[in-house]
Amino acid sequence: MFNELDPILNSPVRLAVMSILLTVKHAQFNDLLKETQTTQGNLSHQLKKLQEAGYVQIQKTFKNNYPLTIIHISETGKKAFEVYVENIKTYLHLNENNT
Template identity: 35%
Template sequence: MSVALDEVLNAPVRLQIAAILARADEAEFAVIREIVNVSDSVLSKHLSTLAEAGYVSITKAPRDGRQRTWAVLTSKGRRAFRKHVAGLQEMISAADRKFGGFVSG
């Protein structure tokens, strides 16, 4: 079995971020932080890694009198996320076949 997983998305926090953004048009930094339950600095580092890979676009804009940070999954990021999830599903299916359904239930 040869499954190609995306090294950028392989980190659990980055995979969670991509999953959040895949379901939303955009998400505010504080909302993402609450969902993935990490510190500001950890989230910032993961978002920077995703942005450097071209998977996430980061924008800053004032809202409610404060500067807010917003993240959007780019089309490149959406493709990478779909491919990564397909690879994970392939791994699960292969394990399921090998162990006779043990993995899924």
């Protein structure tokens, strides 16, 4: 039986952001911008979606009088990502029970 894929994570940019945050725990906006190779506007929009879902926390501050945005993955986000990966494995028949 196939579970529905999380529509929040079923976006390439949002999935990339979550993948990155899972390995580094937090990242600056400009680092995510570079890694995802998207536009500032699109990244901002995708981060807002992740924040609204409770998957990330966004901290806005200043460093040397310049705005600094730091994004953290939440426990909810970690769990949602794990479930998403397990569901993808099911679709690809990669789960141990399905082989």
